[in-house]
Amino acid sequence: MTETFLGMPATAPAGVGNLRGDEPFPVAARRALADAQLRRNLRHATGTIRAKSAAVIGEVPDWPELRAAGRAIKSDTMARLPELLEQLEAAVTAAGGTVHWAADAVEANRIVTDLIRAAGADRVMKVKSMATQEIGLNEALEAAGITPVETDLAELIVQLGRDRPSHILVPAIHRNRAEIREVFLREMPGVDPALSDEPAALAAAARRHLRETFLSTRVAVSGANFAVAETGTLAVVESEGNGRMCLTLPETLITVMGIEKVVPSWDDLAVFLQLLPRASTGERMNPYTSMWTGVTPGDGPQAFHLVLLDNGRSAVLADEVGRQALHCIRCSACLNVCPVYERTGGHAYGSVYPGPIGAVLSPQLTGVEENASLPYASSLCGACFDACPVMIDIPSVLVHLRARHVAERRAAHRTPSAEAVAMAAAAYTMDHPRLYAAAQRAAGLGRLAGRALPPPLNGWTASRDVPAAPPQTFRQWWAERRSES
Amino acid sequence: MTSRDLVLARLRAALAAAPPTVPDRATAAYRRHGDLPPGDPELLDLLARRLTDYRAEVHRVAASAVADTVTGILAAAGASVVVVPPGLPADWRPGDIEVVVDDDLPAARLARLDAVVTAAAVAVAETGTIVLDAAADQGRRVISLLPDLHVCVVRPGQVVATVPEGVARLTPGRPLTWISGPSATSDIELNRVEGVHGPRRLHVVVTDR
Incomplete structure (x- = not known):
């Protein structure tokens, strides 16, 4: 338990709001990845927006200076x-x-x-x-x-469909026009049953639906x-x-x-x-x-x-590296360029802030332990940093939050994790040359074992192949080379 | 401790624990001005192109022809009642149509009117934007919102090249509405579609003086 004092920076309370998911990112992502329709919708929408955005940014001669100004302000x-x-x-x-x-x-x-x-x-x-x-x-x-x-049209689609938002700018990005039409036909009182799925017709339906609300609320x-x-x-x-x-x-x-x-x-x-x-x-x-x-x-x-x-x-502001997440102007450019977001969609992140910015903002708002899987929901490719109009260095904050997560877990639990045990073993081995040479030879034999590791290391290979070890270690090669000369 | 004191104390504690470094704003020397002065003919061309890109219709006319142009736009749209702000120049008022001067008209009445004619405060050429600041020739915000057709008259001297020039010309305390084309949405598959809650048609009349 972390003690909080009155007047000290505090994280967002649990049990209210939408900053925490019901399950970790990898679990939710696996389900999202199985949804082919979702992936088609996201690929189409993010591809469209990337092309449009690149074209109008290309028109601005001082875009780098504007980004620097945004960051400075x-x-x-x-x-x-x-x-x-x-x-x-x-x-x-x-x-x-x-x-x-x-x-x-x-x-x-x-x-x-x-x-x-x-x-x-x-x-x-x-x-x-x-x-x-x-x-x-x-x-x-x-x-x-x-x-x-x-x-807002997208919010209306989400609200009528009793759905959850999945994008900062376009909360219904996971729905295509045919699905939106279905929601309107089912949930919008007095809607024309002959409503088509043309975006203009769908927008007109929303206009009719909300007009009286605007005038009377x-x-x-x-x-x-x-x-x-x-x-x-x-x-x-x-x-x-x-x-x-x-x-x-x-x-x-x-x-x-x-x-x-x-x-x-x-x-x-x-x-x-x-x-x-x-x-x-x-x-x-x-x-x-x-x-x-x-x-x-x-x-x-x-x-x-x-x-x-x-x-x-205030808790985000207290983190010297992580505080730049507060610079976010909620444009969603980082979502639209992210290879992870494009494949999993926003729901997998659990929080209302999905994508790369969500992966750095949500864990800081709630405390890293309560959104512990999000800093790992990234390949650290850096596309988000390049796209961010206020130059938030999202990859660096992700790495920083991973380190915070490991440190906080180490402080909270006496039993070390499998990862910590493996790293400690590796450090010991590398400190002892004869052990290291033996380990390298063993890794060569490991080629026969295939591409997955046995438990408890199979977590690593669940989503990755173990790289094939070379037939010869560097030491073996060096030794042979010297004996030949 | 009030919540105000609590939040401020938390923020001060957060900053005290790790004082921030602020990048020098001098390295961020973005353009404050475009290359062309306000009202330059090339800027008016650019404004027209940018507005047209977003499905606004642009009319370039002599200052003496504003009323006739507006009358023509309203007739072509089939409008029969138009609302105007109290300070709209008398020689801009359309003929051959019922003109209602806004006198705190209720929203429900405004929503039944076909069109609105206003002036503007500033226009930004590079982005195809007109800005209304609720002066007497533009009126309350609501009158340019509820009618389905908005006709906006812009004078050449109001047209600047860049957003920073536009921001610098505006008065912060006034209610401001920046308008770039007719009402639109990108909410369906992230493609822009015109025509949601605001006016579905925007005509901009650019005069020659």
Whole structure:
């Protein structure tokens, strides 16, 4: 047990929210790999987005400088996060908004539930938001008798299909058009039974379905892509117009924002508004971006609440190597280029944050021991680092978290793991030349044993072949060479 | 201890344990300006191409022909009632159609109107973006959201090359809406499809002065 003291960095509590899977990655991944339809859908979608993104990034002459600027701004932000949050709070309050602080998911859910009840509503419309998925807000609202309506198309597909999100940007990426049509026909009241599976027809069906909700719902809940500390301005980046509807039409707007989303100054938006759409949807600019500062009399919601969420972020900030995971702007470029994600899909990661960024973020938010398989859910090929618009060195953080996992397990358990025993044996052997020579000869004989190792070492060979040992060791070759000359 | 104090104390403890190093922002000298000045004819061409790429329709007309152009767009779309913000220049108002001036119209009424005509605050050529800042000639955010057809009139001097120039021109405290083409989604197989909740048709009228 790790002791936590009041005021010391803390991980996200268990039993609430969606940061932990029910099973380790290898188990879930094996099942996902057996789903041929899933793999076809993912290959098609990620291939499409990679090509689009590469084309529009190629148009930008200063892309490397923009990435460096993105990293510098985020590093600067993390270095003075407490002060920037206080500055943001002051600016939002001065502009007529109310700021709430939530130490964890439980508190954030309670704050939002209380605000909705205080507004006298039993239904809220939602803009797609990773933070509210992370804390399990929908489940908490339903338990409190409040109906959350997801308005983003992909979120709607997931909600109607009683499915789970599998991608940061496109939660229904694992569904193709035919499957989406099936969900709509089954779950959307009053839908035209002759609905085709053309994407335009499916989008039109969602438009009809949600129109009345937008016009009649009095409270909306959103996330935020950016919050400017110096001005108190919030920004939501979107495509469909559901965001504009939720940010403009209701009487009360509640925004739940991870504390790492703050940026210091107004000009910083110029960097991220170039990086995000090109890395994310592969567009020069997404169709709609809304920015608001507190409350504007006569225009939009007249009550605005900002909920600042920690839920493990302080623990991430405490890790000198791992804290760069907080730089993430949720573009999903790393998912789209990842050979592991492309084959397993997002559900295998268990957390709402899948893919390479999820593999470094989720274990840090929960504590490595509670998402211990995720740092290993990578081949360390480095494609994610190359694709990241804010230059998060995901492979280095993965390696660092593997080391943390081993160290924490060693500290927690007296009995060493099979891996630790094997490594200790190898170290001893290599320290003793005669033993080492004997081991090498034995490895040569091992060629006859085939490509799998016996227990307890078969974990290594379950997904890998043992490389064939050469017929001769280096020492044997050297000895022969010298005797010949 | 309030949650505010708790979160701030946690963050300060996290930073104190391992003080961060911040890369020098000077190495990140991204473009603050494009090569062309605002309103340059080549920029207007670029804006038009980029808007067209995302299925917006662009009209390049003389400033004196805005009203006729708007009238033509609305007629071709079969619109019969159009809403305009209170500060829309009088000589931009379309003829031959019922014009409703927004006077805090309820959302349900706006949703039944066919079209909206607004000005813009800034346009960014490289990304094909127009930005509305809720000034009197653009109106409340909701009026450019609910009608299905949005006609936006842009003056050449409002057109800048890059996103940083656009950001620098805007006033942070105002409600801002950045619009790049009609409402769209990439949620089905990650391909862009136009026409979801926002206006499904966007016409941009670029004047010559």
